[in-house]
Amino acid sequence: MKSRHIILGVYLVFLMLPIYWLINMSFKTTTEITTSMTLFPTMPTLQNYHEIFTNPAWFDGFVFSLTYVAINTVISILVALPAAYAFSRYRFMGDKHLFFWLLTNRMAPPAVFALPFFNLYSAVGLFDTPWAVALAHCIFNVPLAVWILEGFMSGVPREIDETAYLDGYSFPRFFVKIFVPLIASGIGVAAFFCFMFSWVELLLARTLTNNQAISSIMTRTVSASGVDWGLLSAAGVLTLIPGALVIWFVRNYIAKGFALGRV
Amino acid sequence: MDKPIDNRAWFLALPVVLIVAFNAIVPLMTVVNYSVQDTFGNNEFFWNGIGWFQELLDPTTDLGGRFFDSLGRNALFSAIILAIEVPLGVLVGLCMPKKGPGVAFTLVVMALPLLVPWNVVGTIWQIFAREDIGLLGWIVNHLGIDYNYTLGPLSAWITIVTMDVWHWTSLIALLSYAGLRSIPDAYYQAAKIDGASRFAVFMTIELPKLRRVLLIGVLLRFMDSFMIYTEPFVVTGGGPGNSTTILSIDLVKLALGQFDLGSAAAMSIVYNLIILAACWLFYTVMTNVDADRDATRVEA
Incomplete structure (x- = not known):
């Protein structure tokens, strides 16, 4: 029972990681993306979405x-x-x-x-x-x-x-x-x-x-x-x-x- | 179970035939037409017979060498992803919960990569695997492993294979899951009474049940990996050099990039024939498996 959960868990994390990274990037400014490596946006911005919607x-x-x-x-x-x-x-x-x-x-x-x-x-x-x-x-x-x-x-x-x-x-x-x-x-x-x-x-x-x-x-x-x-x-x-x-x-x-x- | 014979059923199938024929036959004729002609430009074409095909199928010419290289790469790519995705997909399918609150969540997360537009799949992995801004590339490089998919052919291959595993393993897993759910509980109980090991249960109960769905899965995966274009194109563009130029990428380069119509058309036809042959093989195996199953059903 245990190993089943671990395998499934690892697989689901593998699926979600690239998507998480995409979402993470979408809330960063281009400067922040190219200059620093952070797991979460240090200064979350909606600027990218704003540009798309306008x-x-x-x-x-x-x-x-x-x-x-x-x-x-x-x-x-x-x-x-x-x-x-x-x-x-x-x-x-x-x-x-x-x-x-x-x-x-x-x-x-x-x-x-x-x-x-x-x-x-x-x-x-x-x-x-x-x-x-x-x-x-x-x-x-x-x-x-x-x-x-x-x-x-x-x-x-x-x-x-x-x-x-x-x-x-x-x-x-x-x-x-x-x-x-x-x-x-x-x-x-x-x-x-x-x-x-x-x-x-x-x-x-x-x-x-x-x-x-x-x-x-x-x-x-x-x-x-x-x-x-x-x-x-x-x-x-x-x-x-x-x-x-x-x-x-x-x-x-x-x-x-x-x-x-x-x- | 015999279906009645009625040729009027053709009328029901007619709309499908018309719409697919419009899309398949007219363009295919264009391709055949180009494949036997050559041009000096200015829209003036002349008959070239099987010249393009001779050049294409001769590995010593530029065109032939290039074709066999990308064909080889494509075959390697398909073999690798099938070897990874099928066992992994079955394993994940076996691990998926059959009831409870986790089912819907698992299904939705697993299906998500399948619904990502193919160019976005490329984009996601392009970003995720970059050595400067991507999580994966950054970590791997900080572990002291030299990894850069724009410079190293091996890194590029690892990237497109991992990407395809990410993108499509869920298909095999969902297929296996559907197959596994159709196994009655009584089978498992019988196995328990017999004291069968987990492995024996898999080999004698689960795998035979999965044969049919896995065949569909392997068919779809083989075909799709043989015509994959967008995802590797976005990530590597066929590079570095030509190291990830598989058939579709090569063909698009030839047809839309260089506008080399004759050789592109000849390549299209050979490419299509390969797909057709593979498709026929799978279809025959599949209908035979169906016939087997129906036969055993009648006996039971």
Whole structure:
């Protein structure tokens, strides 16, 4: 019993230390960061946060990023729901190959797609809009959502579908009224993952926009005179908040969700 | 358990196919197109056949040497992080509380690194590991160990590996945790009656149950470590020298940095084929494990 707690404790400290250091830095001035080594800010300052909240570029960056994340999550779930149902309930021509093909897109390196995506989304006139990033992120989020939802749907006995059809439900009505509420936790988990992977991705978001995403705005703290570590840390701390909030909401489903509903 | 065959199910899958095909096939065609052409600039392209591929796959040329170097580095990176993260993740998963007030706290803290934007993961470690202002770098240097990830290749490697362990071990731990929770208490009680040791319990009860979730974990970790870009790029930028230039970083340098479209496209295709092959391997193993499980279920 004892060693279990020690191992877990050490691991959790290992996880928290770098984050603690980031928060610590965000309350220091750049001078203090570069001249002294202290575990706590000697003169805590809100100057870094003040700069972020008063400069509209930072705020817009946050809004822009959250916009494409939200659009992407909605699109991914909406298109993945019927497809996951098809995979979990029926066999059809080429179903295994289709599933594998989807999976390979989840695994395709974004670096491969960066340049062609730039060409494609410039050609269709979406470059520099949240839609471009939202659609581009579908390449890995849609397959993932299908994969997760299929796992959760397969856990629902097929008798439920059959009973509903016998009761005279049409497919769309059955799907929306009965089936979707049954797999609500699965949808939550899938949405969580779509949010997560769209929120954390940088390469495509940066390639498809003209430095509008929050992740690219953060690179502005690097200038000719060096890096503004305090400002960079404060921005980093702020980007942790949406993730932390989302985790809190799905904390009871996290473990099952990471197993893609397949335990 | 046989599913009915119904080809109309294709209509349900159609939106997914369309949206993924738009994103996958059109860009892939662009890449294929570039990979067989060369240019002297001014947007004038001419046919180059398999020239780029020949150069890329020949380790004696500049391009080929560079490709095989970064491929080797990437394979080494994936091997190291899998060797650390999988055992560590299972260990942590075994140590996680199954009930009580600590559960929610543990889950939230463990999931936190997974939700950090990848460039911020890089930033966090850049700051944390710097020898002048970072806690880790400062302590290690004051212990008398020479550690500087911007100058020493070994330090740079240790930094990106530790960073990846920090970032992703929780995924394996959460997967194991989910797998472990699905083991009925009766199994443990039976083992207790038989007087099985802790190790025997792990080998005969827990590990077989974990096989399936661990496979998903290894698949995700292998793929993601093979296409990792942002985190090492932010920390080391591929340096010092080329010592941490893995495939993605090399490819982005070639495509967006040097705008060397032909060779970048050829590299993209070979890179994609490697991923595809690995993906197929894992998928086949995974579906076989599923089939095994269903078979044992029927027998039981």
